[in-house]
Amino acid sequence: MINAYSATGSMKTLAPAEALRQLADDIVWIDLIEPTPQEDAYVESLLGIQVPTRDDLKDIEPSSRLYIEKDSVFMTASLVWRADGKDPQLTDIAFILSGNRLITVRYAEPKSFQLFIAGLSRLPEAGRDGATLLAKLLETIADRTAEILEQTVDRVDALSTDIFRDRGKRRPPQFLERKLADIAEYHRLISKVRDSLGSLARLLTFLMNVPLISQDKSDDNLCRTVARDVDSLSEHASYIAGNIAFLLDASLGLINVEQNSIIKIFSIASVVFLPPTLVASIYGMNFHFMPELDWHLGYPLAILAMLMSAIIPFFFFRWKGWL
Template sequence: MPTEVPQPLRDDIVWLDLVEPTPQEDAFVEGLLGIPIPTRDELKDIEPSSRLYIQSNSVFMTASLVYRADSEDPHLTDVAFILSGNRLVTVRYAEPKSFQLFIAALGRVPEGKRDGTTLLARLLETIADRTAEILEHTVDHIDKLSTDIFRDRGKRRPPHYLESKLAKIAEAHRLVAKVRDSLGSLSRLLTFLMNVPHMQADKGDSSLCATVAHDVETLSEHASFVAGNISFLLDASLGLINVEQNAIIKIFSIASVVFLPPTLVASIYGMNFHFMPELNWHLGYPLALFAMLMSAIIPFFIFRWKGWL
């Protein structure tokens, strides 16, 4: 793409969405608008002064958004939002679903209200709505996991059943953690944006940003609540695993105690001393077997009576 601008950008072009731009494309847009376009490395800077600032009457903001939330490997991607005059510029190196939803709904924005600040406010609203949808799906997933873990506790289940659920819980915990990080960055961005003259100039856009900021705050509280439920479910699953392991150990312990008296009887009559009166008994062998059997049965019924089995 050439770096020289053959003609100025038309006034009706109010949004430039740069998806994985090359250095040549960055230079081309910089020539169009006369503003620096942040690179991928600059977007990763976590310093607030590098993510939210005003330069040459242009507003530069960076937020972390969740993408691939519907997969087993969700990620965060840094997206730049730039207000330059009447235009909005977004720079991203991933495909968050919120952008697809916003583009699909662009036709609902009145033509007379299609400017950079309005598009940014509505885009942030779509991002908040998508984040709420992610949390809603996560809550449904956690409820299903909770039902699978705690229901039918008396039925026999496959080995490592609970261990397989731990992986699902970890996936949900990772997703909620990324959602909380994203909401934190969005909250800082909205607080900064509401104090920017570009946004304060339009009461409608300013009011929408305030509403989105309130939604983000509510979602942050809800995400904390969901994270607490996940932690409880994780602790409960680990506790159930310990209970099942203790039950297995208890079975072996009882078996050892039950078979210990018969082993003692067999050991006594397995000794080869010459003077053992029982060796000359005609009923010695069946009596020994009977003693071994009774010494195993009696402890078994005692354990059942005590409720240990």
């Protein structure tokens, strides 16, 4: 699908028809969403540029993600997608500045694009050109990334509260194991965010050296502001990653404590029942000359000895605080 946005903020869908070879002068943004090869060829015929394919977007070489060709600027960044769900992903998106137009090529629907399109009509008409739209779009992407980090902080804080509060209460054995799955989910999300911020930082560094941006004071200042925001978000993401790593270590430690408590119970039980077993073993021997065998009170005395040999160690362990 090809959506075109004019300088007035209105949107229309372009169709790759052979008869349509002209592009209105007021079109400042062309957004290609999961374009077909026919749609790629159509946009290439309109603008005279090479539109990156899905395979081109996956190339990790900096020279293939950030370059200038025939006065057109080609940039590729990785953005977080599905951050609100259980399976966050990274999607590669191409940003192209060709003349006075911005062209984006994407195969996903990041929420930042939806937010930017929703607020497109509120932008000043004087600033609606490709370079300014790109700077504003990158600002929206940074804001959306900050929102993702804030939501993750709240979730990690709630998870920390669940793990450490009410430690005295009995909880199901699988409780901490389930929390490990949540920790892994948040760690994966933060890893995706950090990768995205790294690609955005490289894109902004490259973009600020492009004459089309550096010669416009307003766009240059906005890009520099977004670059500083991306740097601060990267530091914040590293801090959150540290907290998640602490939760992981703490959860594994608590699991070990619970396992050790179970082993301790079995160990103490074996020690408590060892003396009664010794007494029973002694009087279970079938030697002919055993004086106690002729006692009338031998049986109750043996039972009493076994009970006392179990009770005394139990209370001794309680007194020592081992139970």
